[in-house]
Amino acid sequence: MSPVPDGTPPAWPDLRALLEDTARQVDLALPRYLPEVPPAAAPLDAAMCHSLQGGKRLRPFVVMQAAETYGLPGAAVLPTACAFELLHTATLIHDDLPCIDNADLRRGRPACHLAFPEYAALLAGDALLIAAFGALAEQGRQAGVAAERVLRVVAEFAHHVGAEGVIGGEAADIAGEKKAPDADLLFFIHRKKTAALFVAAARAGAILAGAEESDLDRMTAFAESLGLLFQVTDDLLDATSSAEALGKPAGADAVAGKQTYPRLLGLRGAQQYADQLAERALALASALPARTDIWEGLVRLVLTREA
Amino acid sequence: MSPVPDGTPPAWPDLRALLEDTARQVDLALPRYLPEVPPAAAPLDAAMCHSLQGGKRLRPFVVMQAAETYGLPGAAVLPTACAFELLHTATLIHDDLPCIDNADLRRGRPACHLAFPEYAALLAGDALLIAAFGALAEQGRQAGVAAERVLRVVAEFAHHVGAEGVIGGEAADIAGEKKAPDADLLFFIHRKKTAALFVAAARAGAILAGAEESDLDRMTAFAESLGLLFQVTDDLLDATSSAEALGKPAGADAVAGKQTYPRLLGLRGAQQYADQLAERALALASALPARTDIWEGLVRLVLTREA
Numbered sequence: 338m339s340p341v342p343d344g345t346p347p348a349w350p351d352l353r354a355l356l357e358d359t360a361r362q363v364d365l366a367l368p369r370y371l372p373e374v375p376p377a378a379a380p381l382d383a384a385m386c387h388s389l390q391g392g393k394r395l396r397p398f399v400v401m402q403a404a405e406t407y408g409l410p411g412a413a414v415l416p417t418a419c420a421f422e423l424l425h426t427a428t429l430i431h432d433d434l435p436c437i438d439n440a441d442l443r444r445g446r447p448a449c450h451l452a453f454p455e456y457a458a459l460l461a462g463d464a465l466l467i468a469a470f471g472a473l474a475e476q477g478r479q480a481g482v483a484a485e486r487v488l489r490v491v492a493e494f495a496h497h498v499g500a501e502g503v504i505g506g507e508a509a510d511i512a513g514e515k516k517a518p519d520a521d522l523l524f525f526i527h528r529k530k531t532a533a534l535f536v537a538a539a540r541a542g543a544i545l546a547g548a549e550e551s552d553l554d555r556m557t558a559f560a561e562s563l564g565l566l567f568q569v570t571d572d573l574l575d576a577t578s579s580a581e582a583l584g585k586p587a588g589a590d591a592v593a594g595k596q597t598y599p600r601l602l603g604l605r606g607a608q609q610y611a612d613q614l615a616e617r618a619l620a621l622a623s624a625l626p627a628r629t630d631i632w633e634g635l636v637r638l639v640l641t642r643e644a
Numbered sequence: 645m646s647p648v649p650d651g652t653p654p655a656w657p658d659l660r661a662l663l664e665d666t667a668r669q670v671d672l673a674l675p676r677y678l679p680e681v682p683p684a685a686a687p688l689d690a691a692m693c694h695s696l697q698g699g700k701r702l703r704p705f706v707v708m709q710a711a712e713t714y715g716l717p718g719a720a721v722l723p724t725a726c727a728f729e730l731l732h733t734a735t736l737i738h739d740d741l742p743c744i745d746n747a748d749l750r751r752g753r754p755a756c757h758l759a760f761p762e763y764a765a766l767l768a769g770d771a772l773l774i775a776a777f778g779a780l781a782e783q784g785r786q787a788g789v790a791a792e793r794v795l796r797v798v799a800e801f802a803h804h805v806g807a808e809g810v811i812g813g814e815a816a817d818i819a820g821e822k823k824a825p826d827a828d829l830l831f832f833i834h835r836k837k838t839a840a841l842f843v844a845a846a847r848a849g850a851i852l853a854g855a856e857e858s859d860l861d862r863m864t865a866f867a868e869s870l871g872l873l874f875q876v877t878d879d880l881l882d883a884t885s886s887a888e889a890l891g892k893p894a895g896a897d898a899v900a901g902k903q904t905y906p907r908l909l910g911l912r913g914a915q916q917y918a919d920q921l922a923e924r925a926l927a928l929a930s931a932l933p934a935r936t937d938i939w940e941g942l943v944r945l946v947l948t949r950e951a
Binding site for chain 2: 371372373374375377378379380381382385428431434436437454455456457459460461462463464466467468470471473474475477483484485487488489491492494495496498499500501504505506507508509511512513522525526529
C-alpha cells in the first residue's frame with residue numbers, strides 16, 4: 338500500500354505551519370552567522386545574500402526537530418540549524434558553477450555565478466562553508482550546551498559534509514555522468530550527496546540534546562531513509578516538472594547523462610522505489626521517542642512534494 | 645639599519661633544521677586528517693594529495709612554535725597545525741582556478757585543475773577546507789587540551805579564514821585588479837589575504853597553550869607583521885624571480901594588474917617597506933616570553949627568502 342493513497346487530502350496542515358515558522362526563525366537568525374564583509378570585498382556579501390534567499394530551510398528544521406525529539410527546545414540549537422543552511426547553500430553555489438552542473442537557475446533566481454562574477458560565486462561558496470563552522474562554534478556559547486557536545490557535532494559535520502560525505506557524493510555524481518546506469522553507484526551517490534546531510538542534521542540536534550548512542554542509531558536510520566527519499570523525489574521532479582515550478586532547471590539530469598533512478602528504473606520504477614523508501618522512513622519514524630507525528634508528516638510531505 | 649646587512653652569513657642554521665623537522669612531522673601527521681575517499685570519488689583523493697605536496701609548512705610551524713612559546717609542546721597541537729596546512733592548500737587550489745588567478749604552476753607542479761578535471765580541483769578545495777575543521781575538532785581528543793579552548797580556536801579560525809579574513813582578502817584582491825594603485829586597499833588585501841592566517845595560526849597555538857589575553861595581543865601584533873612581511877616578499881619575488889625558482893608563475897601580478905607594493909612603490913620602495921616590516925616584527929618578537937631567537941630567525945628567513 339502506498340503511504341499516501343490517491344485522493345487523500347494532506348493530513349499535516351500544522352506541519353506546513355511549523356515548517357514556515359521554522360523557516361522564519363532561521364531567516365531571522367542567519368544574519369548573525371554571516372561574516373561582516375568589508376566594502377573592498379562587497380561582491381562577496383551580495384553573492385552570499387543572493388544565494389541564501391528562497392530555501393525551504395528543511396535541514397535546519399531537521400536539526401531543530403531532532404533536538405525537540407530528545408527534549409531540548411529547537412530554539413536552543415538555532416546556531417547549529419543555521420550552520421546546515423549555510424553549508425547547504427555553499428554546496429548549491431559550487432554545484433551550479435560551470436565546471437560542475439553549469440546551472441542557470443536556483444531557488445527561483447539566477448544562479449550565483451550568473452548574478453555575480455564567477456570568482457565571487459566561488460569565494461561566496463567558500464565563505465558560506467566556513468561560516469557554517471563559525472555558526473557551529475557559536476553553538477558553544479548557548480547556555481546549557483556542553484563544549485564537548487558541540488565539538489562532537491563539529492567533528493561529525495566535517496565527516497558528513499567532506500570527501501567522505503556530501504563532497505565525495507558530488508564528485509561521484511560528476512564522475513558517473515554519461516556512464517551506464519549502475520545501481521550500486523547510484524545508491525552511493527544519493528547516500529553521500531544528499532542523505533549524509535540529513536543524517537548529520539538529525540544527529541547534530543540529537544547530540545546537542547544529549548541523546549544516547551542507541552537513540553543516535555535510530556535517528557541515523559530514519560534520517561538516511563528521509564534523505565534518500567528526498568533525492569529520489571528530486572530525480573523524479575527533474576524528470577517530470579518544470580523549471581518554473583522547481584525554481585531550478587528541469588530535465589537537466591537527462592541532458593547531463595546523470596545517474597538517476599528514473600534512468601535506472603523508469604519513472605514508474607523510481608516512483609515505486611520512492612514509495613518503498615517512504616514506507617521504511619515511516620516505520621523508522623514510529624520508533625522515535627517523540628514528535629513521531631511531525632517526522633511522519635515530513636516523510637509524506639517529501640514524498641508528495643511538487644518543488 | 646636593515647636587519648640583515650649585506651654580506652652577513654645566515655645566522656640560523658638551527659632554524660632551518662627545525663623548519664625541516666617540523667615539515668616532516670606535519671607531513672607524517674597530515675594523512676590522519678585526510679578523509680578516506682571512496683573509490684567512486686577517486687579523482688578527489690588524487691587531487692587533494694597532489695596539491696598537499698611540496699609546501700614549506702610555514703603556518704603549521706607558527707602554530708607549533710606559538711604553543712611552545714607559552715609552554716605547550718608543539719607536538720601536542722599537531723592536529724591544529726595540520727588544519728592550517730589543509731586550509732592553506734585549499735585556498736591555493738581555489739586561487740589557481742581559471743575564474744580567479746588561472747595559474748598553471750603551484751609548489752613546482754601543475755596546478756590542481758590542470759592535473760585533474762576542474763570539478764575535481766574545485767571539490768578537492770572544498771574537501772580540504774572541510775578537513776581543516778575536522779582536524780581542529782580532532783584537537784579536542786588530545787589529552788590536556790580543554791574542549792572550550794578548542795572551540796575558541798574553531799571560532800577564531802572561521803573568523804580569520806572566512807569573508808572577514810582570507811576569503812575576503814582574496815575577493816578584494818581580484819576586485820582590485822586593473823585599478824589604480826591604492827595604498828589603503830593594498831594594505832587591506834595583504835592584511836586579510838595573508839596576514840590573517842599567520843595571526844590565526846599564532847593565536848591558535850597560544851590559545852591551546854593557555855596564554856593570557858595580553859599574551860594573545862602580543863602574539864597577534866607579531867604575527868601580523870610577519871604575515872605582512874611574507875606577502876610583501878611574495879610580491880617582490882613575483883616581480884624579480886622566475887617560475888623555476890618559485891615553483892609558481894612569476895611576473896603574474898603585473899600581467900593581472902594586481903595591487904602590489906612593487907607597483908605602488910617601485911622595487912626599491914617595496915624592499916624598504918619589507919625592511920621596515922621586518923624591523924617591526926623583530927622588535928615585537930623580542931617582547932615575546934620565549935623562543936625569541938626562533939621568531940627573530942623566522943623574520944630574517946622570510947625577509948631574505950628566495951622562494
